[in-house]
Amino acid sequence: MKKIEAIVRPEKLEFVRKSLEAAGYPGIMITEIQGHGKQRGFTQQWRGEEYRVDLLPKVKVEIVVNDGDVKRILQTIISCAKTGNVGDGKIFVYDVAEAVRIRTGEYGEVAV
Numbered sequence: 001m002k003k004i005e006a007i008v009r010p011e012k013l014e015f016v017r018k019s020l021e022a023a024g025y026p027g028i029m030i031t032e033i034q035g036h037g038k039q040r041g042f043t044q045q046w047r048g049e050e051y052r053v054d055l056l057p058k059v060k061v062e063i064v065v066n067d068g069d070v071k072r073i074l075q076t077i078i079s080c081a082k083t084g085n086v087g088d089g090k091i092f093v094y095d096v097a098e099a100v101r102i103r104t105g106e107y108g109e110v111a112v
Contacts, residue, residue, distance in 0.1 A: 001096040001109060002070050006061045007033070007089040008081040013059045016080045020063065023076050027112075029062040039086045058089065064096055066109050 008016055013030065020028055034055035043052050065073050074091060082088055101111040 001064055001066060001099060001112060003062060003064050003094040003096050004070070004073055004077070005092045005094065006077050006081065007035070007058050007091075008061060008077070009083070009087065009089065010057050010059050012081045012083075013061070016061060016077055019076050019080045020061075020073070023073065025063055025065060025069075025073065027063070031060040031062070033058050033060050037087065037090070056087065064099060064112050066112060 006016070010032070017028065017030070020026070035058055036054060036056050039056075043050055045051075061077070063073065070093065074093070077091060098107065099109070099111040100107055
């Protein structure tokens with residue numbers, strides 16, 4: 001099993017979520033986060049004053065998938081979240097040692 005953690009633009013969240021559900025993975029975790037990558041934020045002006053926005057709003061989408069579905073899920077996320085501009089995000093893939101469904105006590109991939 002693998003845990004896929006995708007950092008995406010907030011405006012892409014609904015498209016990513018619906019596409020993952022259509023791909024057979026309705027169980028996801030979503031967290032609103034702030035951060036920056038290489039772009040280091042941006043500068044704006046408000047009422048004549050210039051100020052720097054260092055931390056940009058992002059959304060972290062987490063999903064645990066069976067090993068055989070990783071590439072398909074990665075391609076789903078990439079195709080939904082990509083704009084071609086700086087700040088599209090990143091995807092990280094981690095190994096999951098075990099999963100347990102609390103309600104039934106099932107272990108392993110059947111618990112996912």
